[in-house]
Amino acid sequence: MKVRTVVLALLTIVMGVVAYTTTDPQMLMSPSSIMILTWVGTVVLAGLLVMDLVGFSLTSIVDDYSTRDLLMLAALITVGGIIKAFWGQGRVFVEAATGPYGASIYGGGFVLWGVLANHVVRKPLVGTISMVLGGIIEILVGNPFGLPVLLFNAWEGLGPDIAYLTFRQKRYDMFVGMLGGVFSSLIGLVYGWVYFGIGALTPTAGILFIITSIIGGLLGGAGGYLVGEALERFGVRRAAAVVIEG
Numbered sequence: 001m002k003v004r005t006v007v008l009a010l011l012t013i014v015m016g017v018v019a020y021t022t023t024d025p026q027m028l029m030s031p032s033s034i035m036i037l038t039w040v041g042t043v044v045l046a047g048l049l050v051m052d053l054v055g056f057s058l059t060s061i062v063d064d065y066s067t068r069d070l071l072m073l074a075a076l077i078t079v080g081g082i083i084k085a086f087w088g089q090g091r092v093f094v095e096a097a098t099g100p101y102g103a104s105i106y107g108g109g110f111v112l113w114g115v116l117a118n119h120v121v122r123k124p125l126v127g128t129i130s131m132v133l134g135g136i137i138e139i140l141v142g143n144p145f146g147l148p149v150l151l152f153n154a155w156e157g158l159g160p161d162i163a164y165l166t167f168r169q170k171r172y173d174m175f176v177g178m179l180g181g182v183f184s185s186l187i188g189l190v191y192g193w194v195y196f197g198i199g200a201l202t203p204t205a206g207i208l209f210i211i212t213s214i215i216g217g218l219l220g221g222a223g224g225y226l227v228g229e230a231l232e233r234f235g236v237r238r239a240a241a242v243v244i245e246g
Contacts, residue, residue: 081137115224181221
């Protein structure tokens with residue numbers, strides 16, 4: 001194993017421990033800046049570790065971003081951030097009407113954007129990048145959940161990134177998109193199990209919550225794939241390239 005891999009693994013563990021110890025479950029809706037930074041840092045380091053394990057070079061990835069990629073990324077950050085802010089407003093009403101189970105399925109609408117970023121831009125970690133930066137737009141527009149949105153966006157983007165990296169950025173079919181959605185749901189469940197008290201639910205309620213969360217991830221992953229395919233059929237990728245070349 002490479003020294004770099006070991007260092008990244010140790011940094012990820014240390015940052016994760018710091019994030020865990022600085023998190024107060026009673027302050028989740030009004031977290032400190034230290035809590036946000038340490039959790040986002042943990043997600044970023046975990047992403048870098050996955051990239052290193054599958055053989056991607058961070059330098060080559062940065063150099064590989066074309067002007068078109070950057071334009072598409074900027075568009076996804078802006079448009080996605082605005083839409084997710086209003087989607088977040090809708091989640092409040094859905095949860096009030098259906099409870100946490102309906103809200104967890106509805107949450108697939110957030111996961112969709114991380115899958116879409118991977119499908120359209122097709123660069124490692126683009127899901128995490130677009131989601132976290134889009135989270136800033138969400139907060140500015142008026143997402144009802146405040147600063148924790150940055151953390152939620154981080155794992156909603158990291159899940160698809162891990163899925164596509166697992167196949168070395170060579171498969172962009174619906175299966176990988178849905179797998180990315182499930183990964184996002186599973187990461188979110190780990191966090192929720194520790195800090196939102198999911199582990200305190202009855203076995204039946206806990207299993208139902210896990211199932212509905214995975215369903216939301218599957219729907220979000222499929223939705224991201226389908227939207228990406230629709231955009232490509234309308235010539236989004238080709239049109240962007242023509243504008244740049246012209």
